[in-house]
Amino acid sequence: MALSGIQIYKLLPQTNCKDCGFPTCLAFAMKLAAKQVELSACPHVSEEAKAQLAESAAPPVRLITLKSNGHEIKVGNEVVLFRHEKTFYNKPGLFIRVRDDQPADAVKAAVAAVDAYTVGYVGMDLGLDGFAVESVSGDAATFAAAIGAVRTVSGRPLVLISKDAQVMAAGLGAVDGEQPLIYGADGDNWEAMADLAKQHKAPLAVIGSSLDELAELTEKIKGKGIEDMVLDPGGRDLSTSLVQATQIRRLSIKKNFRPLGYPIIAFPCDAGDPARESVLAAQAIAKYAGFVVLGDFSPEKVYPLLVLRENIYTDPQKPIQVQPGLYEINDPKPESPLLVTTNFSITYFSVANEVEATGIPTWLMVADAEGMSVLTAWAAGKFDAERIAKSVKTFNVEDKVSQKRIVLPGHVAVLSGELEEELPGWEVKVGPREAVDLPAFMKQVL
Amino acid sequence: MAVEIPKDTWTGEVHAVTLGAIEADGGTRTKTVTVGGEKTLPFMHFEGETPNAPVVAVEIKDRRPDDWSPLLEEAWGSAMDDPAAWAKAAEEAGADLIQLSLSLTGSDGNPTTPQAAVDAVKAVLGATGLPLLVFGPGQADLDNELLVPVAEATKGERLVLGLCEDKNYRTIAATAMANDHLVIARTAMDVNLAKQLNILISDMGLPLERILMDPTTGALGYGIEYGYSVMERLRMAALQGDAMTQLPMIVTIGIETWKTKEGKVGDGVPEAWGDWKERAINWETLTAVTLIESAADIVVLRHPESVKRVKAAVTDLMTV
Numbered sequence: 230m231a232l233s234g235i236q237i238y239k240l241l242p243q244t245n246c247k248d249c250g251f252p253t254c255l256a257f258a259m260k261l262a263a264k265q266v267e268l269s270a271c272p273h274v275s276e277e278a279k280a281q282l283a284e285s286a287a288p289p290v291r292l293i294t295l296k297s298n299g300h301e302i303k304v305g306n307e308v309v310l311f312r313h314e315k316t317f318y319n320k321p322g323l324f325i326r327v328r329d330d331q332p333a334d335a336v337k338a339a340v341a342a343v344d345a346y347t348v349g350y351v352g353m354d355l356g357l358d359g360f361a362v363e364s365v366s367g368d369a370a371t372f373a374a375a376i377g378a379v380r381t382v383s384g385r386p387l388v389l390i391s392k393d394a395q396v397m398a399a400g401l402g403a404v405d406g407e408q409p410l411i412y413g414a415d416g417d418n419w420e421a422m423a424d425l426a427k428q429h430k431a432p433l434a435v436i437g438s439s440l441d442e443l444a445e446l447t448e449k450i451k452g453k454g455i456e457d458m459v460l461d462p463g464g465r466d467l468s469t470s471l472v473q474a475t476q477i478r479r480l481s482i483k484k485n486f487r488p489l490g491y492p493i494i495a496f497p498c499d500a501g502d503p504a505r506e507s508v509l510a511a512q513a514i515a516k517y518a519g520f521v522v523l524g525d526f527s528p529e530k531v532y533p534l535l536v537l538r539e540n541i542y543t544d545p546q547k548p549i550q551v552q553p554g555l556y557e558i559n560d561p562k563p564e565s566p567l568l569v570t571t572n573f574s575i576t577y578f579s580v581a582n583e584v585e586a587t588g589i590p591t592w593l594m595v596a597d598a599e600g601m602s603v604l605t606a607w608a609a610g611k612f613d614a615e616r617i618a619k620s621v622k623t624f625n626v627e628d629k630v631s632q633k634r635i636v637l638p639g640h641v642a643v644l645s646g647e648l649e650e651e652l653p654g655w656e657v658k659v660g661p662r663e664a665v666d667l668p669a670f671m672k673q674v675l
Numbered sequence: 676m677a678v679e680i681p682k683d684t685w686t687g688e689v690h691a692v693t694l695g696a697i698e699a700d701g702g703t704r705t706k707t708v709t710v711g712g713e714k715t716l717p718f719m720h721f722e723g724e725t726p727n728a729p730v731v732a733v734e735i736k737d738r739r740p741d742d743w744s745p746l747l748e749e750a751w752g753s754a755m756d757d758p759a760a761w762a763k764a765a766e767e768a769g770a771d772l773i774q775l776s777l778s779l780t781g782s783d784g785n786p787t788t789p790q791a792a793v794d795a796v797k798a799v800l801g802a803t804g805l806p807l808l809v810f811g812p813g814q815a816d817l818d819n820e821l822l823v824p825v826a827e828a829t830k831g832e833r834l835v836l837g838l839c840e841d842k843n844y845r846t847i848a849a850t851a852m853a854n855d856h857l858v859i860a861r862t863a864m865d866v867n868l869a870k871q872l873n874i875l876i877s878d879m880g881l882p883l884e885r886i887l888m889d890p891t892t893g894a895l896g897y898g899i900e901y902g903y904s905v906m907e908r909l910r911m912a913a914l915q916g917d918a919m920t921q922l923p924m925i926v927t928i929g930i931e932t933w934k935t936k937e938g939k940v941g942d943g944v945p946e947a948w949g950d951w952k953e954r955a956i957n958w959e960t961l962t963a964v965t966l967i968e969s970a971a972d973i974v975v976l977r978h979p980e981s982v983k984r985v986k987a988a989v990t991d992l993m994t995v
């Protein structure tokens with residue numbers, strides 16, 4: 230937990246020598262607490278104070294990075310329990326499990342499909358992060374071969390799964406120079422696993438059956454010089470996993486409890502049933518996981534999860550918006566129809582996607598509604614006849630369209646009368662309430 | 676190492692609200708359903724009690740709807756032609772509650788009449804012993820015109836009447852009060868708006884034990900994060916002792932999910948969306964479970980497979 234200015238002051242030499250450029254040690258301490266200066270600006274600070282300050286400045290949930298050739302994923306570094314308090318920053322990595330007892334061709338085909346997968350959502354391309362390769366065979370060479378097979382088709386980061394240090398060593402050898410996650414260390418194998426983590430500079434997942442056991446293990450492993458760890462507290466049902474993840478996050482955020490100040494890895498893939506797996510994965514995304522391992526890949530399973538991850542990790546203070554303006558869809562001509570909507574990005578993309586799919590050349594005017602959806606903006610007075618009329622003028626719509634007709638979203642049908650007054654000489658038409666019904670409307674009515 | 680788990684100490688709790696009335700209490704239901712009563716954040720069983728599990732209401736209509744997804748038509752089949760049969764099918768699918776949405780118009784295109792609304796409600800009450808929620812078509816005048824006679828014709832049933840909104844709550848709250856029913860107070864994703872409406876309704880004399888609140892949500896991908904965070908904030912306020920937020924929460928996930936393209940449409944969508952049916956059910960199920968984990972007490976769903984999955988998740992979450 231960050232120290233206050235006064236707490237920092239107590240660690241400084243308190244000589245007010247001004248070498249740091251500040252008149253007093255207290256002034257310097259205040260700037261340090263506000264993160265406006267670096268500790269190194271004071272040449273006189275003791276080693277012990279340095280260590281204490283560094284410790285206190287460390288984030289409550291450690292930042293963990295997995296690296297491979299050309300790819301990198303960072304998780305952790307979170308500072309709140311609830312997204313409305315600030316925001317959740319580093320999206321959990323979604324990994325697909327691959328087993329080393331599958332035939333190499335099957336592994337390659339599955340991995341290639343995941344590697345190539347992207348899906349569009351409000352103007353972004355979403356995809357999966359990597360693979361969790363599991364040793365089922367228990368054989369070192371087989372494990373290394375499976376990892377090699379993955380690497381022939383995808384360069385994405387890996388989680389390597391085996392509790393046998395020899396098997397793990399072979400796996401790590403197959404991706405030398407990368408930073409995969411080693412899964413993992415338990416009460417029996419932790420020393421050997423810690424050695425491997427050190428040798429390969431790779432983060433180490435620690436497995437415990439209770440928080441007590443986990444905390445004990447991470448301290449021991451830290452004693453061997455390993456800083457980058459990930460936690461598996463063992464819960465595999467919705468109730469236990471929710472409670473454990475919440476307790477770990479609370480201990481980190483509220484108590485700055487270092488032994489559990491690491492990201493969590495969740496294994497919905499162990500659910501044994503695809504429906505339950507999806508629900509477990511959704512919980513892991515909303516409730517604090519850093520890595521989520523899915524059993525196999527199907528677009529109908531991962532698309533909802535990728536969208537949920539975007540939604541939970543958006544900044545709650547500012548709705549995602551698009552630039553207000555007059556958008557051209559399918560190369561409109563002056564006589565093409567004109568629709569209006571708001572600049573809430575979900576609203577905009579829902580409408581734009583539908584219109585685009587019709588192939589009908591269309592003008593889409595996006596009014597500045599402060600990033601709210603049609604109904605919310607209307608209720609808040611941010612999407613009314615006056616604002617729409619103003620947009621028509623600001624964006625010089627009259628210079629671009631020859632047909633003075635504007636289509637309102639069905640949810641604000643009540644605005645038609647007023648809008649006709651605001652825009653003399655214009656025809657106001659009411660469209661459907663939902664974007665999904667636009668194509669039918671446009672084909673029939675426009 | 677013995678790790679000391681930080682426990683939140685809450686001073687407030689959510690009201691327990693009972694839906695439906697059995698014969699001895701003036702109704703005709705064969706069972707009642709109680710929601711709310713939480714003394715802690717969702718499913719934090721180690722620090723406080725969650726006496727009542729979240730429940731699933733299944734939405735049915737008074738006639739076959741014109742604009743529902745073909746997936747829903749396939750799931751309910753001919754039961755959609757008859758609200759009584761539909762209610763029975765919903766009960767068989769595992770519904771804890773039935774939510775009957777009255778249509779704007781009858782199949783002849785004319786506005787739904789009060790008599791037709793009363794008939795539909797009575798038919799559903801006759802077909803199932805589960806507690807019932809009745810929603811108007813969503814236009815203030817017509818809602819009042821239909822819900823008042825429905826409330827009068829079912830006095831004592833402890834139906835839930837929806838929806839009270841800031842511009843239209845008096846008539847519905849008054850008839851609920853006069854006829855021993857409950858109401859839903861719906862506001863637009865805002866803690867203060869929710870509190871204000873609860874104050875207005877309880878000031879009319881309707882006790883808090885007869886109000887559910889609907890803070891409104893979007894489906895996954897369409898604003899779920901707003902519903903998610905407003906519910907977390909409302910529940911925290913309730914546990915901190917803010918009386919006007921201590922009401923169980925209901926969200927209408929079915930309608931939100933099944934109007935999205937992901938739910939409604941199978942053709943002409945990106946291949947990356949995958950199998951239509953499984954995607955749509957995932958969409959509804961994940962929206963529901965995510966919001967249950969953020970504090971929803973009642974989720975209204977439309978597809979029977981989602982009902983099954985959400986109920987299984989609730990059982991799992993309630994296991995201590």
Ligand code: SF4
Pocket residue numbers: 241242243244245246247248249250251252253254257270271272273274
């Ligand atoms: S350089 Fe260090 S010791 Fe000198 S005034 Fe600044 S903080 Fe104090």
